[in-house]
Amino acid sequence: MSAGSRVPRWLRVTLPAVLILVWLVGAAIGGPYFGRVDEVSSNDRTAYLPETAEATEVQERLSGFTDGDAVPAIVVFVAGKDAGQGAAAELTDDDLTAIGERLTAAGELEVVDGDVSPPIPAEDGAAAQAFVPLSGSADLGEATGELRDTLSEGLPAGVDLYLTGPAGFSSDLASAFAGIDGLLLGVALAAVLVILVVVYRSLLLPLAVLATSMFALCLALLTVWHLARAGVLLLSGQTQGILFILVIGAATDYALLYVARFREELVRTPDRWTATLRALRGSFEPILASGGTVIAGLLCLLLSELRSNSTLGPVAAVGIAFAMLAALTLLPALLLALGRAAFWPRRPAYDPAAERAGSARGGELGLWGRVSRAVRTRPRTIWITTAAVLALGCVGITQLQASGVPQSELVLGASEARTGQDRLAEHFPAGSGSPVYVVAPEDELQRAADVLLREDGIAQVAISADTPSGTAPVTAEGVPEPTVSDGEVLLQGTLDDAADSAAAEQTVRDLRAAYADAVPEALVGGESATDLDTNDASIRDRTLIVPIVLVVILLILMLLLRAVLAPVLLVLTTVLSFGTAMGVSALVFNDLLGFPGADPAVPLFGFVFLVALGIDYNIFLMTRVREESIEHGTREGVLRGLRLTGGIITSAGLVLAATFTALAVIPVLFLAQLAFIVAFGVLLDTFAVRSFLVPALGYDIGRAIWWPSKLARGQR
Numbered sequence: 001m002s003a004g005s006r007v008p009r010w011l012r013v014t015l016p017a018v019l020i021l022v023w024l025v026g027a028a029i030g031g032p033y034f035g036r037v038d039e040v041s042s043n044d045r046t047a048y049l050p051e052t053a054e055a056t057e058v059q060e061r062l063s064g065f066t067d068g069d070a071v072p073a074i075v076v077f078v079a080g081k082d083a084g085q086g087a088a089a090e091l092t093d094d095d096l097t098a099i100g101e102r103l104t105a106a107g108e109l110e111v112v113d114g115d116v117s118p119p120i121p122a123e124d125g126a127a128a129q130a131f132v133p134l135s136g137s138a139d140l141g142e143a144t145g146e147l148r149d150t151l152s153e154g155l156p157a158g159v160d161l162y163l164t165g166p167a168g169f170s171s172d173l174a175s176a177f178a179g180i181d182g183l184l185l186g187v188a189l190a191a192v193l194v195i196l197v198v199v200y201r202s203l204l205l206p207l208a209v210l211a212t213s214m215f216a217l218c219l220a221l222l223t224v225w226h227l228a229r230a231g232v233l234l235l236s237g238q239t240q241g242i243l244f245i246l247v248i249g250a251a252t253d254y255a256l257l258y259v260a261r262f263r264e265e266l267v268r269t270p271d272r273w274t275a276t277l278r279a280l281r282g283s284f285e286p287i288l289a290s291g292g293t294v295i296a297g298l299l300c301l302l303l304s305e306l307r308s309n310s311t312l313g314p315v316a317a318v319g320i321a322f323a324m325l326a327a328l329t330l331l332p333a334l335l336l337a338l339g340r341a342a343f344w345p346r347r348p349a350y351d352p353a354a355e356r357a358g359s360a361r362g363g364e365l366g367l368w369g370r371v372s373r374a375v376r377t378r379p380r381t382i383w384i385t386t387a388a389v390l391a392l393g394c395v396g397i398t399q400l401q402a403s404g405v406p407q408s409e410l411v412l413g414a415s416e417a418r419t420g421q422d423r424l425a426e427h428f429p430a431g432s433g434s435p436v437y438v439v440a441p442e443d444e445l446q447r448a449a450d451v452l453l454r455e456d457g458i459a460q461v462a463i464s465a466d467t468p469s470g471t472a473p474v475t476a477e478g479v480p481e482p483t484v485s486d487g488e489v490l491l492q493g494t495l496d497d498a499a500d501s502a503a504a505e506q507t508v509r510d511l512r513a514a515y516a517d518a519v520p521e522a523l524v525g526g527e528s529a530t531d532l533d534t535n536d537a538s539i540r541d542r543t544l545i546v547p548i549v550l551v552v553i554l555l556i557l558m559l560l561l562r563a564v565l566a567p568v569l570l571v572l573t574t575v576l577s578f579g580t581a582m583g584v585s586a587l588v589f590n591d592l593l594g595f596p597g598a599d600p601a602v603p604l605f606g607f608v609f610l611v612a613l614g615i616d617y618n619i620f621l622m623t624r625v626r627e628e629s630i631e632h633g634t635r636e637g638v639l640r641g642l643r644l645t646g647g648i649i650t651s652a653g654l655v656l657a658a659t660f661t662a663l664a665v666i667p668v669l670f671l672a673q674l675a676f677i678v679a680f681g682v683l684l685d686t687f688a689v690r691s692f693l694v695p696a697l698g699y700d701i702g703r704a705i706w707w708p709s710k711l712a713r714g715q716r
Contacts, residue, residue, distance in 0.1 A: 016333035023330045027215040030222030034185075037221070038139075040228035041235035048234065048308035053533040054512070058525020061439050064485030065464040069136030070113040073147060074165030074433035075103075076424050077119065078127045080158040090125035095156045102151045103130050109150060111135050111143035117469055127427035134167045141178070144171040164420030165433045166527060172411045172418075176667045177237030184241060188248050188662035189214075192655055196252075199651045205259065205342045208334045213251040216326035220247050220319040227318075234311040241666055242312065242674075246609075247319040249659035250294065253652040254327035257620060258283045260648040262335055263348050270350045272339040276332055284328065286623045289560045290616040291324035293553055297612035300549045305537040309601060368646030372639040375695045383696035386688055390576050396583030399590055401597040404535040405669060406500035407527070409596045412667040421498060429459035431495025431504060436511065436529065438491040440522040442482075445489050448519045449479050452493045455514070457507030464490040495528065504528040505535070538600030546607055550575070553615055561622060565707045569697060570622065574614045577689045578607055581681030589673060599670050606677040613656060613678070614685040617649050621690055625698065629711060634703040642695045653686025 049056045063069070077099050079089040091099075099119045107116040114133035121128045134143045144163050151161055163171070189210060196206035220243065227233045261282040265275035298320070301313030340347040375382060408418040424432055436458070440448035445463075452461045453476055464483045465472035471492060472480035482489040493511075497503035508529045515522040550571060557567030582603060589595040624645050629637030660682065663675035698705050706712040 016336045019329050019333035020337070023215045023219075023326070026222070027218040030218035030220075033218075033221050033225045037225065037235060037240050040225055041237065041240065048236075048306055048311075049530065049533055050305040050307070050537060053305075053537070054523050055525040055529040055533045058437050058439055058523050058529065061485070061488065061523070062437065062490070062525075064488075065483055065490040066114075066133075066470070070133035071136050071140065071167045071170060072165050072433060073132045073134050073144060073163055073167035074420070074424065075130045075132055075147075075151060076127060076162040076164060076420050076427075077129070077155075078160045078162070078423050078427070080160065089158065091121065091128055091159070095159055096121065096128060098154065098156050099128060099130075099159070102153070102155060103132070105153075106132060106147055106150045109146060111138045111146055115468070115470065122427035124427055127423070129424065129428055129432060131165075131433060132167075139174070140167055140170045141174040144168060160423075162416060162420030162423050164417045164424060168417030168420060169407050169410070169415075172415050173237070173668070176411045177241070180237055180241050180244070180666060183665050184662055185244060185248075187665050188245060188659045191658035191662060192248065192252055195651065195654050195658060199256075199647075200259075200343070201346055202343055204338065204344060208331065208338070208342060209252055209255045209259065211334070212255050212326045212331045213248045213323070215330055216251045216322040217244065217247040217319070219326075220322040223318050223322070224315050227314075233315055234307050235315070236308060237666075238308070238668070238670060239312050239315055241663060241671055242605075243315055243319050245659045245663055246316050247323050249656040250291070250320055250613075251323035251326055252655045252659070253616065254283075254287045254291065254323060255331050256648050256652045256655065257287060258327055258331055259335070262332075263343065266340060266348045267351050269352075272336055276336045280328065280332060285560075286620050287324055287327055289556070289623065290619045291320050293556050293615050293619065294320050294612040296552045296556060297549050297608050300545050300552060301608065303545055303548065304541040306534065306541060306601070309538070309541055309604070312605075368643045371646065371691060372642045372695070375642065375692070375699050376635075376639055379696040379700040382692050383700060386693040386696070387573075387576065390580045390684070390688065390693070393580035394576070394583045396585075396587045397579055398586075400582060400586035400603065401590070402600050402603050403539075403597065404502070404505075404531065404600060405595075405597045406498065406502075407531065408498070408500050410669050412669055412672060425498060429494050429496055430498040430501075431459070431528075434499035434527040435462075435492040435494050436508060436524060437526045438493065438511070438515070438522055438524055439488050440491065440515075440519055442484050442487050442489050444519045444521065445479055445482065448489075448491060448515070448522050449474050451511065451514045451518050451522075452491055455493070455507065455511055457496050457503065457510070458493040459496045460494040462492045462494075464492070499527040500531060505532040508532050535600050538604065542600060542604040542607075545604060549608060549611060553611060557615070557619075560619065561626060561706070562709045563706045563712070565701075565712075566622065566698070566705045569701075569705070570615065570618045570694065571611075573689050573693050573697070574611050574618065574685070577614055577681060577684045578610045581610060581677055581684055582606065584680060585673070585677045588676065595669065595673065598673055602670060602673050602677070605674055606681070609660075609674075609678050610681040610685075613682060614689070617653060617685050617690045618694060620649050620652070621645050621694060622698075626706075626711070629703075629706070634705065634711065635699050638695050638698045642691075646691065649690055650686055653682050653690075657682045657686075 079091045096119050103116050106112060111134055112132060113135040117131040119128040119130050132147060144167055148163055155161060193206055193210060196209055200206060228235045258279060261279040262275055265278040269275050295317045298313045298317045302310050304310040335342050408421055438448060438452060452458055461474040462471040463474050463480060465480050466483055495504050495507060505528055508524055511524050554567055554571050557570055558564060561567055621641055625637050625641030628640040632640060657679040660675050660678040663671045703712055
């Protein structure tokens with residue numbers, strides 16, 4: 001009597017129905033939150049810095065001197081060219097008067113939070129700039145659009161208008177992330193659907209798998225949204241995009257593994273309940289181990305100083321947890337209800353005499369049979385050649401430029417803020433509107449001002465004062481009466497270089513070193529300081545977290561495989577694959593795509609995702625190899641495991657690569673680079689590491705690979 005036949009009929013019907021209903025209700029509640037993520041998300045970079053960062057401390061003190069949490073927009077007005085001359089025209093007095101009137105009108109907007117400066121003409125007379133503080137609580141995309149419309153209305157003919165500065169770049173970033181709910185999800189789901197239809201040659205089964213992924217995402221989003229609302233987590237557009245892709249990819253991968261086991265068991269038993277129980281027993285451990293490994297790797301990000309990194313860990317971990325839960329509850333319930341009809345028109349027929357790896361795998365046996373024969377014939381040649389090719393690809397990693405990129409380069413494609421910054425630099429000091437802030441004790445004012453005045457990278461110095469503009473110029477002749485807040489004063493230094501440039505960051509470093517000697521209590525902040533502190537924290541995180549992730553994953557593999565040697569080899573092969581992915585990515589980014597560099601967090605995120613997800617496929621393979629080795633011996637177990645998992649792992653790799661590639665539809669440099677690194681790395685793991693390197697290495701070593709377990713001594 002089979003296990004399924006002992007289950008009461010009412011339970012067979014009720015249990016899957018209840019599970020499906022629970023997931024339906026959860027998805028119905030979580031679905032509407034796709035359009036509400038912006039309510040609890042923020043792209044403010046200072047919010048993600050550690051509280052001890054110098055830029056963070058300065059940001060907290062600014063409210064005593066400036067307009068609260070206002071985000072400054074820099075408006076640049078540029079005269080056109082003289083007709084037929086090609087030379088820059090000058091702004092006339094009438095032009096400046098009209099510009100002043102438009103700025104006055106802009107000051108009446110609800111999105112403006114503070115005094116709007118009058119137009120400040122450039123020395124060449126060809127341009128003017130103005131500063132407009134926008135409310136930090138406003139939607140900056142809408143706020144800058146409203147400001148642009150107001151300023152453009154009635155602007156003199158021949159005068160070009162550009163919005164730039166922190167508000168302009170934040171608006172560009174918000175626009176880039178605008179397609180994250182619709183476009184990103186649509187592209188990812190379409191790619192997965194096409195792959196599933198090709199793999200299964202069925203319509204009903206792909207829909208069941210996609211439903212599993214989407215329901216998992218709905219519940220994950222619901223959970224994350226409320227955690228962010230409660231202040232437990234921080235969300236950004238970047239984190240949201242990664243969550244979407246990770247849940248869809250992981251849930252689909254886990255679903256593929258379960259479907260393969262279920263189909264295999266339907267060939268061996270006529271009872272769908274028995275097939276379900278057996279499929280759950282066969283897939284529970286690898287899915288749990290795979291998801292647990294990814295979660296453990298992601299939670300290592302909690303050690304990050306940057307909250308943009310540390311919050312991604314638990315956010316993504318929540319997503320993986322729901323992906324596992326859906327694959328082990330919702331999908332089995334759906335397939336139990338559908339039975340063999342789920343595979344229509346290629347329903348698996350019951351054949352008790354069939355060998356498990358034969359009819360259950362159908363056409364897949366041919367390809368993976370040939371691969372396994374090659375591994376059996378020339379194992380050492382295969383693993384040495386594969387390892388050598390991967391090692392060669394690692395050479396390019398020395399060309400990876402991951403020390404940071406200017407804020408103006410974060411958005412790919414056209415950017416009004418970037419164009420405006422270029423126009424600003426043509427007529428004013430490039431750092432205008434994004435000054436270096438120096439908070440210093442009142443009794444050290446003169447000494448603090450002298451340090452700023454002596455710094456080569458500083459074009460102009462001002463101090464927060466009770467004037468219409470809120471500041472007064474500081475010169476070598478003297479310092480005006482300042483505004484004092486809690487015994488401190490605020491100095492501002494206009495940078496010669498663009499605030500988001502490497503030169504500006506170096507100026508901040510030089511200033512901090514000078515103040516450490518002259519005025520130790522002084523703090524240096526601002527946009528450039530935020531960039532500097534963010535990059536420094538990212539590099540520190542990378543150095544700390546990478547080895548910890550490796551150790552955590554190694555320990556998990558040792559527990560799972562009950563061995564030492566096999567886990568060490570699996571981790572080494574995955575690291576080799578990561579090195580190759582990064583090396584090839586560096587060449588693609590530098591020579592083919594011409595990217596300006598990479599954020600220091602790109603290698604860290606790439607490492608965490610690739611190592612954790614790459615280990616997934618080794619887990620899928622090696623848990624099956626161990627299972628087969630117990631019955632047939634290690635070398636035969638390697639070959640059988642390769643044949644039995646070849647098709648499913650290849651499909652899973654293609655799905656995960658496709659979903660991460662979908663990130664590239666969001667025109668943000670970080671996501672485009674992460675998409676390529678992870679997608680390419682997953683394909684390497686799928687087609688090189690898991691298909692050839694690991695099986696050939698395992699076959700060559702033989703049963704010693706299970707050292708020091710009983711299997712290494714030929715015992716079960």
